[in-house]
Amino acid sequence: MEAQDFPIEVLIVNNNSKDNTQAIAEAAAREHPYIRVMFEGVQGKGAAVKSGMLAARGEYLFICDADLSMPIEEVLKFLPPRLAEPYDIAIGSREAPGSQRIGEPEIRHIMGRVFNFIVQVLAVRGLSDTQCGFKCFRREVAQQIFPRQTINGWSFDVELLYIAQRHRLHIVEVPITWIYKEHSKINPIRDSIAMVLETLKIRRNGQQGLYD
DSSP states (O other): OTTSSSOOOEEEEOOSOSSSHHHHHHHHHHHOTTEEEEOOOOOSHHHHHHHHHHHOOSSEEEEEOTTOSSOGGGGGGGSTTTSOSOOSEEEEESSSTTOEEESOOHHHHHHHHHHHHHHHHHTOOSOSOSOOSEEEEEHHHHHHHGGGOOOOSTTHHHHHHHHHHHTTOOEEEEEOEEEOOTTOOOOHHHHHHHHHHHHHHHHHHHHTTTTO
16 A cells, blocks of 8 residues: 555444454554445455445445455556546456466366356346446445445445446456455355345346335
């Protein structure tokens, strides 16, 4: 952060953790003035991200998984001048040409591709990787989309991109290096079922005009 020539804020949103995350984050904020810690008892990744993005003050708002499975230096790929193409939303992709996956179990990759196929059929067309946890929104776009978000669980990404496509916003995919982390909190069976059900809910919401 300190090496960049533009101002940056870092919002750490504590998703109701039961460990020492809050104390560690608050200690970091005391040492680095660009860090702000939020804890509102939010439940679910989608709820945490929504809370942070609506509180953010930057021109570009970037979602970043806390495990940093994408090296943090790659954030610059999503910002001008590195990303010169005008966009509304830039999403990290582990499938786009030039991307790299490191250490991912084959079964995890297969599950991801199956879910992406389901997403393509039911909700979001033309994007190879909706679930990568690294996405950048122009500020005015985030203010348009996040108030319409209803999903608090893992499939919030699908909902945001569905809303964006419904409003004809321009989405670009950015190839990234992604490193598998074994401590992922995703339960392959339970969370996969929940994500499919949430995707069906998103489609139903769209058909009912909830996002218009």
